[in-house]
Amino acid sequence: MKLLNIEEEELRNMFAKLIVSSMNSDFDNTVHPAFVETIKQMSVLDAKIVKSFRNVGTHTAGNIIQVMNAAGEYIPKGAYFTLLEDFYIFPDPEHTLNALSQATSNLIRLGIISIDPKQNMDCQDIFLKDSRVSDFMNKCSFSNTTNKIRTSRLDVTPFGSAFKGCVI
DSSP states (O other): OOSOOTTSHHHHHHHHHHHHHHHOGGGTTTOOTHHHHHHHTOOHHHHHHHHHTSSOSEEEEEEEEEEESSOOSSSOTTOEEEEEEEEOOOSOTTSOHHHHHHHHHHHHHTTSEEEETTSOOOOHHHHHTSHHHHHHHHHTOOTTEEEEEEEEEEEEOHHHHHHHHHHO
8 A cells, every 4th residue: 555645646636636726816715735735645535535525515424333232241231332433335335334434534634524423314224225334234243232323424624615625
């Protein structure tokens, strides 16, 4: 894996569009010096996810949790463990849920998107239709637990909106 993916076409295109935007007076109040470092810290998958926000400001994120059905010696009934958090179902099936979770976390870290776990999007069905999710849940299934999906909302931040406007 390359630590700096500048030679990747997706990221090169973002850099090129950022340079063009920085020379356009219409973007004087939009271009931020941090955008260069932001692109340098992105993977190709991160860039693709940012592009998926092109015409929308929000997506749904999922968390797979495992709930205890019965009380154990140290764990009470109803307690849960998060197995996978904050993943976004990207339509390209080549990306694993772990990669999608990592990309979402990185975009949150970079300040491009934020997550609001209090905003339950109530659309678990979308996640359950994806074979990657059902496969993951089946692999992590135990007799005394139930796997569930909790959803929340991913929103583009003001920084992310400016970034998106300059590089997409």
